[in-house]
Amino acid sequence: MRLSDLSTPSLLVDAPAFAHNVAVMGEAWPGTTLRPHVKAFKSTSLARELAAAGHPAFCAATPREVLGLAAAGLGADLLLANEVLDGARLAAMASADARVTVAVDSEATIAAAAGAGIGEVLIDVDVGCLRCGCDPSVAGRLAELARARGLHVRGVMGYEGQLMMEPGATKEERVAGAMHRLLGAHAEVGGDVVSGGGTGTYAVNRWVTELQAGSFTLMDTDYGRLGLPFRQALSLWCTVVSVHAGPSGWAVADGGLKALGMDHGNPSVVGHVLVYCSDEHSTFAATDGGMLPSVGDRVRLLPAHVDPTVAYHERMYVVDGEEVLDSWAIDLRNW
């Protein structure tokens, strides 16, 4: 199949860029030192590529991601890096054909995990992200409590999400501070695992035993600002459905808010200037000295945030130039 045969809007993955990204990250974090975070791409097909590249242990944000990976035979070592109180979903994960570890950060989450038959946990520690994770001062007590409930405590996790977009000059020092909190908690908790980090800190976080990165696989324009050695592999393939010619003219592509995560701002239109997005459209203008396309032409939009973009779509098409090589179902959506 050719690119021009695809209906629009369609999500594209540039195969050479994806392969480059996996190779670069695998060089820095080989084997199971990388625990790819499936929340960024929500696809067992993409996860299978990472497993084939030597990274068979995955990180997930939702029970459905864990259950989907397990059902796809990718359950060698799954970490749900999130707190869950839902007994039915915890029990489903406990009985899945997989090694499942869940994050806990309170007596209630420990009780829920133990009550549902979950076997292994990490103590989730707040390292400044203003999200889940206990205060480091109570991590040791929670680990004791978990062990008393029969849970195997594998170690700690702490996500320095607030530092992903931190500029280079201060990044290493601030990541060191966050990881100091995590290692302090680890000393109280014990276990082999110190899990954390992400695409934005992959080059400076030297303290975790495994990196929870996912965005590097596909990338977005927000991470693109950091100048990391990962390439923009994800784009939205659109048809130009309306053109207003003239010097103050505009054109309209058939992909908008319902095909793009918008919390990091507008997408970019390759070769043109975005004006605004609405539900099913992106209006754009010509660059200075550029030309508007014609009705029926195709354009590419580059998403500003990969995770909520992927979550809108049913599948991604893997392309190399004009050729469509494969189609990956985005089969881990919703909860």
Next chain:
Amino acid sequence: MRLSDLSTPSLLVDAPAFAHNVAVMGEAWPGTTLRPHVKAFKSTSLARELAAAGHPAFCAATPREVLGLAAAGLGADLLLANEVLDGARLAAMASADARVTVAVDSEATIAAAAGAGIGEVLIDVDVGCLRCGCDPSVAGRLAELARARGLHVRGVMGYEGQLMMEPGATKEERVAGAMHRLLGAHAEVGGDVVSGGGTGTYAVNRWVTELQAGSFTLMDTDYGRLGLPFRQALSLWCTVVSVHAGPSGWAVADGGLKALGMDHGNPSVVGHVLVYCSDEHSTFAATDGGMLPSVGDRVRLLPAHVDPTVAYHERMYVVDGEEVLDSWAIDLRNW
């Protein structure tokens, strides 16, 4: 089923608020003078409620919405208020068990519609929205071209989207200006239909023969700012999964960017103050003098933009107080 039995995050529709909204809009725009826009709710179950309330003609933004409505037996009069060049999708709509009218605004879109066997069109006219729609000066010529291609031209449409959030003082005058452009085009085009408008202009647009409104059914906090007589019927039901006690403490709900359209800004947390959203979480603080909830408590988030919020979900639960009355599949997602 009780509200407390629902897994989270789940999208809720408050049944009394929804009924109120349908009644208020039906009073202003009875019968087929209202052409409810399914893009706002993407559910044939919700559409069926509107048909039962006397509004059997629908507006859609995607071929899949049209085909889904037709397959659900709701195809009495469907308008695809969008330009489509995809011959296969146009042919599928042409052969659906439904009366299908599509918007056209160029020679290319007329040729695509005629070539695929579509029978009826509206000439889409730009009324200042910077999106699809031809210049009014060429509307008559396009209508002639469409008729020459064997298409029945039912009239015109023009969406004054740029005026939906316009403040009250200038709204009526500016809508009058936009509709003057549309009526000028209509004089050249002919036909019975002048289609346009939306929830934000429902009270001041006296020129269209049918109103394309959808958001009024469920509402969002952005439309809520306008002080319209519609009630917030849509909310995201979440579980509090982590709490950091103390005076500068915070709590975390288990719904975030992948459950909420974010282009109109952050959601509101009922009874609390939102701090920020991430992929699967919303972090919030207590109000001045308020208390944080406990782990395991439930909270409601009110989305800022209904359309891209609904597009993330598989279903909505219809609730009245603590009782879950029904479940509506969001079966018109994607393209």
